[in-house]
Amino acid sequence: MSNKFRNIFLWFGVISVIVMLMTFDVSYTEIIDSLNRAGYYLPLVLVLWLFIYLINTLSWWIILRSGGNVGSLSFSKLFKYTVSGFAINYITPVGLMGGEPYRIMELTPYVGVERATSSVVLYVMMHIFSHFVFWLSAVGIYVLIYPVGLEMGIVLGLITVLCLFLAFLFMKGYRNGMAVACVNIGSHIPFLKQRVIRFAEKNKDKLENIDQQIALLHNQKKSTFYSSLFLEYIARIVGCLEIWLILNVLTTDVSFMNCVLVVAFSSLLANILFFLPMQLGGREGGFALAVAGLSLSGAFGVYAALLTRVRELFWIVIGLVLVKIGNKKNDR
Numbered sequence: 001m002s003n004k005f006r007n008i009f010l011w012f013g014v015i016s017v018i019v020m021l022m023t024f025d026v027s028y029t030e031i032i033d034s035l036n037r038a039g040y041y042l043p044l045v046l047v048l049w050l051f052i053y054l055i056n057t058l059s060w061w062i063i064l065r066s067g068g069n070v071g072s073l074s075f076s077k078l079f080k081y082t083v084s085g086f087a088i089n090y091i092t093p094v095g096l097m098g099g100e101p102y103r104i105m106e107l108t109p110y111v112g113v114e115r116a117t118s119s120v121v122l123y124v125m126m127h128i129f130s131h132f133v134f135w136l137s138a139v140g141i142y143v144l145i146y147p148v149g150l151e152m153g154i155v156l157g158l159i160t161v162l163c164l165f166l167a168f169l170f171m172k173g174y175r176n177g178m179a180v181a182c183v184n185i186g187s188h189i190p191f192l193k194q195r196v197i198r199f200a201e202k203n204k205d206k207l208e209n210i211d212q213q214i215a216l217l218h219n220q221k222k223s224t225f226y227s228s229l230f231l232e233y234i235a236r237i238v239g240c241l242e243i244w245l246i247l248n249v250l251t252t253d254v255s256f257m258n259c260v261l262v263v264a265f266s267s268l269l270a271n272i273l274f275f276l277p278m279q280l281g282g283r284e285g286g287f288a289l290a291v292a293g294l295s296l297s298g299a300f301g302v303y304a305a306l307l308t309r310v311r312e313l314f315w316i317v318i319g320l321v322l323v324k325i326g327n328k329k330n331d332r
Contacts, residue, residue: 041245045311048242052235053315057082059231060123064111066224067119067213073110080322081106087319090312100124102323118213123228125214129170130232131271132163138264139163141257159268174225175215239263242311246304262304 057079064070064078085099092099100120107116139156142148148156237260244259 039249041249042307042310045242045245045307046314048238048245049311049315052239053083053086054079055231055235055238056086056127059126059228059235060119062224062228062231063122063126064107064119066221067111067115067216071110073107083315084319084322087316087322090316114209115213118210121210122214125170125173126228126232129167130229130236131267132167132170133229133233134236135159135264135268136163138261142261145257173214236263242308243304246307249303266305 057075060082061075061078081103085103087099088102089099103120104113104116107119111119139160142156240256240259240263243262244254244256247254247259
């Protein structure tokens with residue numbers, strides 16, 4: 001990727017971070033008090049996410065290696081693209097709309113545009129698919145450890161149906177590919193229709209090749225498919241340790257299973273509000289509702305959401321810095 005595009009991603013991220021800092025709903029005094037209260041738990045949370053990003057990178061690495069030789073691309077370089085890609089996604093409205101083009105452009109010099117595109121699309125699909133598995137697991141955990149009344153039964157039933165339906169759509173996408181289907185959807189969007197149609201006609205062979213590579217992973221390389229999915233699911237379970245560490249600052253009465261439920265239901269609400277950068281407001285509300293639903297103080301959820309925001313900002317800054325360092329002068 002040329003430095004011109006890296007600078008665009010970098011400055012967009014810097015401006016977004018500044019806007020987020022200026023629009024925080026809490027005072028800086030409250031933030032500092034919360035950080036002081038967290039003590040050594042906060043560094044533990046920051047280091048925890050280093051391991052989570054390593055798991056994410058390994059999942060993507062498995063997908064890439066299954067498609068053939070990756071040239072001079074190293075695991076550490078892919079880790080850099082993983083962290084930077086997630087950082088850009090965090091600050092992009094509608095989510096998953098900024099980090100993916102960045103990853104494709106960085107990978108293209110190593111494996112070509114078609115394989116770079118198919119690997120990124122596959123990884124994103126796997127990352128999202130693990131959401132559904134995680135939410136279904138949370139439904140099962142809740143049923144096992146809590147009594148389920150009529151209202152909660154309806155809510156859990158709706159979540160189950162939604163996750164199974166979305167999982168079905170994704171499995172269909174894995175079998176047949178997603179590139180052509182996405183372009184077909186775009187061809188019905190007002191104002192974009194003609195541009196998408198021209199793009200599809202010009203790149204018909206490339207789109208079909210990308211779909212063939214996507215379908216290949218599920219149809220012929222099932223071990224790679226399930227290994228990548230398993231790693232993404234494990235990353236979500238490990239991520240629940242963050243909430244467990246944060247809540248242990250306030251109370252010792254929270255089990256790890258409760259933290260899994262908090263993360264699952266809060267992330268479900270946050271993803272419903274996917275159009276907001278960093279799911280501003282949705283994450284906090286989700287934590288508060290999830291914690292209150294488990295008969296804990298709603299203040300616990302607000303505190304957990306605040307420290308989670310601090311962790312996100314820390315890794316966003318790290319990711320934006322990585323956009324500009326460790327690049328070869330001859331990268332194009």
